[in-house]
Amino acid sequence: MAFDFSGQTVLVTGASRGIGEQIARDVADGGGTLLVTSTEASHKLEDRFGVATHHFPIDFRHEADTQHFLAELRAMDRVDVCINNAGVARHKLMEDTTVEDWDDTATVNVKVPYLITQAVAEPMKRHEYGRIVNIASIWGHMTKPTRSAYTAAKHGIRGVTVGTAIELAPFNILVNTVSPGFTRTDMFKKNYSPAEQTQAASRVPLKRLAEPQEISVAVLFLASKLNTYITGQSLLVDGGYSIG
Numbered sequence: 356m357a358f359d360f361s362g363q364t365v366l367v368t369g370a371s372r373g374i375g376e377q378i379a380r381d382v383a384d385g386g387g388t389l390l391v392t393s394t395e396a397s398h399k400l401e402d403r404f405g406v407a408t409h410h411f412p413i414d415f416r417h418e419a420d421t422q423h424f425l426a427e428l429r430a431m432d433r434v435d436v437c438i439n440n441a442g443v444a445r446h447k448l449m450e451d452t453t454v455e456d457w458d459d460t461a462t463v464n465v466k467v468p469y470l471i472t473q474a475v476a477e478p479m480k481r482h483e484y485g486r487i488v489n490i491a492s493i494w495g496h497m498t499k500p501t502r503s504a505y506t507a508a509k510h511g512i513r514g515v516t517v518g519t520a521i522e523l524a525p526f527n528i529l530v531n532t533v534s535p536g537f538t539r540t541d542m543f544k545k546n547y548s549p550a551e552q553t554q555a556a557s558r559v560p561l562k563r564l565a566e567p568q569e570i571s572v573a574v575l576f577l578a579s580k581l582n583t584y585i586t587g588q589s590l591l592v593d594g595g596y597s598i599g
């Protein structure tokens with residue numbers, strides 16, 4: 356099922372792989388124009404999705420590049436939809452977490468999505484229309500050892516959602532969170548050994564991992580014109596993990 360994004364300009368951060376790449380593909384299927392980010396210019400995302408695509412190669416840890424990107428966003432004629440998807444997860448015990456780990460996790464998962472929201476709010480307000488979806492995690496609702504910095508960041512992005520949703524609602528800009536569970540992407544494969552992957556899947560009530568498409572469909576419903584009255588919410592897409 357393709358949601359209709361024809362005539363809309365859709366920003367997807369972290370669109371080079373995983374969940375973000377799937378979201379960008381699904382937006383393209385729906386006829387949207389894409390603005391996408393990844394860290395490498397060599398990703399050649401302009402040619403990947405089969406629709407008009409502008410690729411911003413930026414590492415959000417780099418302040419000057421990020422500020423340049425934000426200025427470009429503010430000046431855009433239109434940005435109808437923004438998906439703050441780019442994220443980093445380092446599974447480390449609190450005692451092993453460095454200041455650099457903390458800064459990178461907080462910057463990419465919370466600070467830059469907040470700054471992007473400030474920037475895209477300008478063109479969205481001019482058109483009195485906007486849909487923003489922030490990607491959190493089950494670890495923004497619950498936690499376990501080795502997740503302290505990531506859990507803090509993902510709780511933080513849920514705070515960004517509600518804090519900005521309340522201010523942007525009068526402009527018909529709806530802001531929501533999607534919190535994925537274990538999803539088959541590079542991030543998951545990097546952080547979980549094959550044995551841990553099997554164990555994680557067995558603990559999900561649905562007894563399997565999520566595929567990126569199953570996250571994308573929830574994100575794109577909230578980001579679509581079909582969503583007219585949901586704002587400030589967090590939707591867990593986790594196969595029932597958080598209720599088990």
Ligand SMILES: NC(=O)c1ccc[n+]([C@@H]2O[C@H](COP(=O)([O-])OP(=O)(O)OC[C@H]3O[C@@H](n4cnc5c(N)ncnc54)[C@H](OP(=O)(O)O)[C@@H]3O)[C@@H](O)[C@H]2O)c1
Pocket residue numbers: 368369370371372373374375392393394395413414415416440441442443444463490491492493534535536537538539540541542543
């Ligand atoms: N997979 C899961 O099980 C899972 C579960 C819950 C939540 N999530 C969340 O879902 C989102 C997508 O995760 P994923 O699994 O698709 O991850 P992924 O496969 O690791 O992809 C991460 C994306 O973020 C970009 N990114 C990473 N570091 C960046 C930085 N410093 N600056 C700018 N962009 C950066 C990457 O760009 P490059 O390719 O250029 O590095 C890539 O496009 C994240 O917010 C993650 O926390 C994932």
